[in-house]
Amino acid sequence: MMTxxxxxxxxxxxxxxxxxxxxxxxxxxxxxxxxxxxxxxxxKGEVLGLIGESGCGKTTTARIIARLLKPDSxxxxxxxxxxxxxxxxxxxxxxxQIQMIxxxxxQVLNPSxxxxxxxxxxxxxxxxxxxxxxxxxxxxxELPDVGLDNxxxxxxxxxxxxxxxxxxxxxxxxxxxxxxxxxDEVVSALDLSIQxxxxxxxxTLREKHQLSMLFISHDLHVVSWLAxxxxxxxxxxxxxxxxxxxxxxxxxxxxxxxxxxxxxxFEGNLPTEGIGWGVASDLCCPYAELCPQSTELCRSQRPPxxxxxxxxxxxxxxxxxxx
Amino acid sequence: MQQNKELCxxxxxxxxxxxxxxxxxxxxxxxxxxxVGDSVGLIGESGSGKSLTAQAxxxxxxxxxxxxxxxxxxxxxxLTQLTEExxxxxxxxxxxxxxxxxxxxxxxLLTIGYQMREVxxxxxxxxxxxxxxxxxxxxxxxxxGLDRPRxxxxxxxxxxxxxxxxxxxxxxxxLPKPRLxxxxxxxxxxxxxxxxxxxxxxxxxxQKHELTLLMISHxxxxxxxxxxxxxxxxxxxxxxxxxxxxxxxxxxxxxxxALLDSKPSFQxxxxxxxxxxxxxxxxxxxxxxxxxxxxxxxxTEVCDREIHEFHRGEHSVLCNYxxxxxxxxx
Numbered sequence: 001m002m003t004x005x006x007x008x009x010x011x012x013x014x015x016x017x018x019x020x021x022x023x024x025x026x027x028x029x030x031x032x033x034x035x036x037x038x039x040x041x042x043x044k045g046e047v048l049g050l051i052g053e054s055g056c057g058k059t060t061t062a063r064i065i066a067r068l069l070k071p072d073s074x075x076x077x078x079x080x081x082x083x084x085x086x087x088x089x090x091x092x093x094x095x096x097q098i099q100m101i102x103x104x105x106x107q108v109l110n111p112s113x114x115x116x117x118x119x120x121x122x123x124x125x126x127x128x129x130x131x132x133x134x135x136x137x138x139x140x141x142e143l144p145d146v147g148l149d150n151x152x153x154x155x156x157x158x159x160x161x162x163x164x165x166x167x168x169x170x171x172x173x174x175x176x177x178x179x180x181x182x183x184d185e186v187v188s189a190l191d192l193s194i195q196x197x198x199x200x201x202x203x204t205l206r207e208k209h210q211l212s213m214l215f216i217s218h219d220l221h222v223v224s225w226l227a228x229x230x231x232x233x234x235x236x237x238x239x240x241x242x243x244x245x246x247x248x249x250x251x252x253x254x255x256x257x258x259x260x261x262x263x264x265x266f267e268g269n270l271p272t273e274g275i276g277w278g279v280a281s282d283l284c285c286p287y288a289e290l291c292p293q294s295t296e297l298c299r300s301q302r303p304p305x306x307x308x309x310x311x312x313x314x315x316x317x318x319x320x321x322x323x
Numbered sequence: 324m325q326q327n328k329e330l331c332x333x334x335x336x337x338x339x340x341x342x343x344x345x346x347x348x349x350x351x352x353x354x355x356x357x358x359v360g361d362s363v364g365l366i367g368e369s370g371s372g373k374s375l376t377a378q379a380x381x382x383x384x385x386x387x388x389x390x391x392x393x394x395x396x397x398x399x400x401x402l403t404q405l406t407e408e409x410x411x412x413x414x415x416x417x418x419x420x421x422x423x424x425x426x427x428x429x430x431x432l433l434t435i436g437y438q439m440r441e442v443x444x445x446x447x448x449x450x451x452x453x454x455x456x457x458x459x460x461x462x463x464x465x466x467x468g469l470d471r472p473r474x475x476x477x478x479x480x481x482x483x484x485x486x487x488x489x490x491x492x493x494x495x496x497x498l499p500k501p502r503l504x505x506x507x508x509x510x511x512x513x514x515x516x517x518x519x520x521x522x523x524x525x526x527x528x529x530q531k532h533e534l535t536l537l538m539i540s541h542x543x544x545x546x547x548x549x550x551x552x553x554x555x556x557x558x559x560x561x562x563x564x565x566x567x568x569x570x571x572x573x574x575x576x577x578x579x580x581a582l583l584d585s586k587p588s589f590q591x592x593x594x595x596x597x598x599x600x601x602x603x604x605x606x607x608x609x610x611x612x613x614x615x616x617x618x619x620x621x622x623t624e625v626c627d628r629e630i631h632e633f634h635r636g637e638h639s640v641l642c643n644y645x646x647x648x649x650x651x652x653x
Contacts, residue, residue, distance in 0.1 A: 053514035054485075161602055191368035191541060196585035196598035203595070218515060225587035225596075248589055262519045264544065 006080035007041040008180060008212050009065060014038045014074030016060055034060045035071065036236035036286070039305065042180070047206065047213045049227030049244070051220060051259070057236040058216045062182045065214065066100045067091060079179070096126050099173035103185040105165035109157040115168055116153040122176050139175070145208075146171045146201060163194035167201065174205065182214045187222060199226060220263040224248060232256050235286035238305060242312040252314045255287045285317060293318050329396075330535050331380065331503055332356040336393035338375045338384065338559075340606065346389060347606035350375050351559040351614075353393070357503070362529060362536040364546030364567065366582075367556035370603045373539045376556070377505040380537070381420050382410045397503070415446050419496035423508035425488035429480040435491055436460065436476030439498065446499035459498075467494040467524060486517035490524065497528060504529070507539045522549055543586065547571055555579050558603050558614035565638030575638065575645040578615050613642070 015038075017031035035057045042048050050058050063069040065076060067083065075082050083094050102108050109118055116139065122128075123135045140150055146167040157165055166186060173181060183202070187195040203226065205211060217223050223230060224244050231241040232255065240253040251257045285291070288298040295317065303317045338350040350372040357363050367373045378384045380395055382402060395402045397413060405413075422428050430438060439460050443450055450459050464472035467490040480488055489509060496504065506525065510518040526549055529536050540546050546553055547567060554564040555576065563576040574580045577599075584597035599618045604610075612630035616622045621644045633645045 053516060163602065191603075192543075192582055193368065193585050193598050194602060196587070196596040197600075199587055200596050200598070220515070221586065221588045224589035225592055244589065244592070259516065262516045 008044045008079060009042040010077040011038055011040050012075040014064060014071045016064060016069065016071045033236050038238055040231055040238065040241060042212060042214065044212055045210045046229065047215055047227045049223035049230040050214060050216045050233065051218060051223050051230060052233035053218060056233045058233055059184055062184050062214060062216055066098050066182055096176050097179040099176065099178040100182040100184065101169050101173050101186050103188050105169040108169050109165060111157055114154050114156055118168065119172050119175060122172055126176050128176060142171060142175060162190055163197060166198055180212045180214065184216045188217065237286045238315060240314045243310065246310055246312050252319055253316045254291050254293055328359045330357055330359045330398060332396040334394045336379055336395065337391045338379055339389045339391045341387055342606040349559050349606060353561060355554060357535050357537065359535055360533050361552065362538065362550045364550030364553040365537060365539045365556055366543060366546055366553060368541060368603050371556040372559040373556055374507055377420065377507050377537060377539055381418055381505055382414050416499045417501055418503045419501040420505040420507065421492050421496055421509045423511050425485065425492045426480060428492055429488060431480050435478055439495055442495055442498050463494045463498055485513050486521060489513065489521050493524065493528065503535045505537045510545060525549065543571060558609055560614055560641060562615065563640045569638045575640040576642050577619050577621055577646060580646055
């Protein structure tokens with residue numbers, strides 16, 4: 001019997017809370033819900049864009065997948081294996097599968113190591129190739145992939161420009177041939193022309209290595225250029241998920257609509273300010289306070305995620321009633 | 324009524340900054356003028372000299388930076404000839420500035436109210452009496468769209484969100500009723516949605532108070548939505564300037580064209596983004612006459628010798644081979 005291939009990554013009911021700051025010494029401790037029962041899947045070779053404003057749990061989600069953070073509850077499957085119950089030793093082979101790149105390569109690259117030493121580290125750490133000589137050759141072979149050459153190897157990170165540093169960070173993540181690359185706001189700190197260079201690079205690498213990528217950004221234009229599918233988060237919850245075409249053509253959730261309007265991609269109302277660090281609740285729609293269409297139901301019950309045609313998923317009460 | 328009355332004119336300003344032991348011009352021979360009520364956008368990548376230009380106008384250049392030549396006329400008076408003492412009559416009164424990072428512009432140890440009262444004491448001496456001052460502060464906070472202004476006055480900067488802090492900053496710089504507002508990337512650190520609200524606020528303030536605005540940004544969309552005129556800065560030179568509509572839809576300079584072409588969007592999905600290789604040259608590798616020449620696909624040997632300015636109406640471009648100005652869709 002043929003079994004269908006399991007998705008590359010599957011998140012099931014993932015919950016992560018942080019301790020909320022107390023307003024008074026005598027308050028009972030409260031929890032801030034950073035990721036609120038999140039479910040999603042990623043297929044092999046797919047680029048999933050994750051968008052939302054700061055504080056909505058994008059980065060927390062990424063860190064949970066990379067197992068840099070432990071969720072309070074939920075399951076994460078990598079190629080069908082639940083990776084959460086594994087201890088650090090058993091997780092090692094999986095760690096190689098998931099690599100992450102960040103917004104600020106300055107903070108990622110060790111300032112006291114040369115570029116060559118930085119690139120050697122993942123290869124040594126994961127026991128890739130037999131000896132350092134082979135590893136050095138391998139690095140020299142892979143450098144042109146990210147548009148760098150041998151002359152950069154003896155340099156230190158501070159001698160490189162922001163764009164070049166990001167290239168080094170990308171290469172060091174890709175050297176171990178991961179199954180999933182998590183890119184957290186990787187072009188946000190770069191100028192437009194450098195941003196274009198890095199985006200082109202990611203696109204080329206993606207085609208060459210059939211890379212699966214979780215691409216996190218707050219810039220809708222960038223995400224819509226690169227991603228096959230887009231997942232919109234708001235205050236830790238999934239509000240909408242669809243293919244890029246579908247989401248831009250037919251955004252259903254009022255929050256998605258306002259987000260697209262802010263980026264000039266949709267005619268509609270701009271969202272109003274008022275997003276605080278309030279303690280998100282399970283008892284209402286996270287967007288109820290700001291939503292122009294909110295009803296009593298939205299304020300008393302959290303909308304379930306519904307699956308529509310073409311895998312379009314949305315969490316909105318209005319949709320359920322067919323409004 | 325006061326249209327076309329000149330407020331500020333920058334003439335041949337050059338600013339030199341130290342770089343590996345020598346001084347190099349980071350802003351080179353910059354000239355432009357702003358009329359009363361104008362909103363002018365200054366676009367450029369990091370290192371292009373945007374912020375230095377604004378700091379030069381406000382007289383806020385860091386000590387180790389030299390303004391080597393040029394004049395800045397504000398209301399007919401040459402600011403470059405004034406002493407520090409005399410300059411204080413303008414800076415903070417007629418000319419105010421907001422910065423990108425509101426968290427570092429505000430003192431974290433003092434309440435919003437304390438910091439705003441400081442501005443009143445220094446720059447609005449005509450408002451006397453505690454009650455009148457309080458009234459004035461509350462009115463100004465309401466004007467920038469902050470709910471419960473009385474509570475805001477008692478808060479510390481960290482208790483406000485980034486958008487709220489930027490609103491407080493705007494309320495603060497509007498207290499002395501300035502005529503020229505220099506806004507240095509005021510929305511860059513904010514979320515897209517908050518960014519839109521702050522831009523709308525700036526536009527409202529500008530129209531209501533007949534404010535002249537110099538908006539500095541690397542974000543084309545910000546300038547497009549707010550400014551009537553746009554100047555494109557590359558490596559310390561204004562390479563293109565004119566009405567925003569013209570410059571951003573029919574660019575003539577190869578750099579502006581490349582900048583617009585490199586913008587990712589859904590329409591360009593799957594296509595390679597057009598871009599110029601390389602980056603803004605470091606200070607010691609800039610070459611006059613044209614700093615863009617090393618990256619320019621249309622460069623000839625003429626470009627190494629001389630450079631011409633080309634005008635079409637109000638639209639001007641600093642290039643020997645201006646592009647035809649074909650329409651760009653973004």
